Amino acid sequence: MSAQTLDQLPTPCLLVDQERTRANIDRMDLQLGQLQVPLRPHLKTCKNIDIARQMLDAHPGAATVSTLAEADYFFGHGIKDLLYAVGIAPGKLQAVAERRAAGMHLSIILDSLAAATAVTAAARRLDCAYRVLLEVDADGHRAGFRADDPDLENSARMLADGGCEVAGIMVHAGGSYACQQTEAIADMAATERMAALSAATRLREIGLEAPVVSVGSTPTATFSRNLDGVTEVRAGVYVFQDLVMAGLGVCRDEDIALSVLTEVIGHRVQSGQVVIDAGWMALSRDRGTAGQARDRGYGLVRDVDGRDLGEVVVQATNQEHGILAHADGTPLSAEEFPVGRRLRILPNHACATAGQHGGYWLIEDGAVQRWLERCQGW
Ligand SMILES: Cc1ncc(COP(=O)(O)O)c(C=O)c1O
Structure with a gap:
């Protein structure tokens, strides 16, 4: 590729x-x-x-x-x-x-x-x-x-x-x-x-x-x-590293090297939520942070370059849909998250999220370098 x-x-x-x-x-x-x-x-x-x-x-x-x-x-x-x-x-x-x-x-x-x-x-x-x-x-x-x-x-x-x-x-x-x-x-x-x-x-x-x-x-x-x-x-x-490790104090959120690139596909205006094209098929169903002091839902949202957007998390998932919400309940605005905006999701459990994918895009100096395959199956 x-x-x-x-x-x-x-x-x-x-x-x-x-x-x-x-x-x-x-x-x-x-x-x-x-x-x-x-x-x-x-x-x-x-x-x-x-x-x-x-x-x-x-x-x-x-x-x-x-x-x-x-x-x-x-x-x-x-x-x-x-x-x-x-x-x-x-x-x-x-x-x-x-x-x-x-x-x-x-x-x-x-x-x-x-x-x-x-x-x-x-x-x-x-x-x-x-x-x-x-x-x-x-x-x-x-x-x-x-x-x-x-x-x-x-x-x-x-x-x-x-x-x-x-x-x-x-x-x-x-x-x-x-x-x-x-x-x-x-x-x-x-x-x-x-x-x-x-x-x-x-x-x-x-x-x-x-x-x-x-x-x-x-x-x-x-x-x-x-x-x-x-x-x-x-x-x-x-x-x-991943969000579970960050919750344990093993690393910081900024150390997490793996993320899922996704795009905003819609809004749930009444509830202040944003819909993305990454559901549990892309993120996994792992809820490893659920038992930790900070529950990060199905993943923590970053901007397309990996920068902090506050505590916006993937609150719910369907197979191919993810629902974003602010952890403190503040409604997300459609202006800040327009349809077509690209975001990155940091995973709860790196092994589980990576396991949903056949390979990765390697990012270096902010640029896409090349495709890396992942070995699959048993
Ligand atoms: C037998 C065994 N050794 C080592 C590891 C590595 O641990 P970690 O995933 O915390 O790096 C695992 C992970 O599940 C394991 O099952």
Whole structure:
């Protein structure tokens, strides 16, 4: 697709701001540099090789993915060391074995004796020495062996006896997204680290090397005070940041690199609302700021160049319509938001909004540079 101006791009479409992206990457690299731990960037947010290469500038070679489609896409672009960080589905074990046989240094994760049994059986059947990290639950958020679950050791022993490589432990403190204060996120980071370290110690006590201690989310990576003993951090959304991260104090609204370009298509004069051509198909249904001190609806409205327009939000969405309103109830004027005016919407959740689009327009120095594809599917 050839580059155009912001006035010419078909709406709705996704924009990514190069300067903000670079600054977000530099900020995370600085934080982890100070804590002396390498980043294994999670590429599920960007799903694009040009942006991934910038994320990997300071941490060459190793990345995290959330789908096998991402693994294939990034492997095709030369990134060989990939952690597939979703509990492995037994139905995917053959596909993992095929990728490992093709030279992909693909690691998988699991968090139950049942999954370890399936992996061990597949290892024998397919003659594949799977490289496995055991997921540990630090906060009751989603997945992982609970602290003190003897199945952690039982699974590790079964995998090792079955010819698999027990690489170590991974923890994702997703509960950090619900913290109310940055101090609480720092505490969550300490909990995440301790959960990972104590599980790694348990594996070492049964004679396994378990060299990898992998932790991370963008909030915990941002506010970690100490990562001693941790061998890598995983974070992804930091690359673009979003309104949920701004609500947590992880970034400012001005740091958000991703936006949806939209156009005003009408007015609801009686209610002082404005209608745009970006509904939930363009923005996603994510309402991640709903539980935060400032609810940003389905996104925060900026002018076409990304400048502040006050607290105007996308209050409601239909499939292809968005309804804008001022957060304090002040009516919006049709004169200020005429039909045809272009606006940008900052997303609640960058991964979810980006996931609605096949690619982005890269914006640098205020100008549209080029189209960047996004890898899609599973
Ligand atoms: C296992 C795992 N690691 C790391 C991350 C990255 O966290 P964030 O999106 O906060 O950067 C995620 C995100 O969901 C994840 O699921």
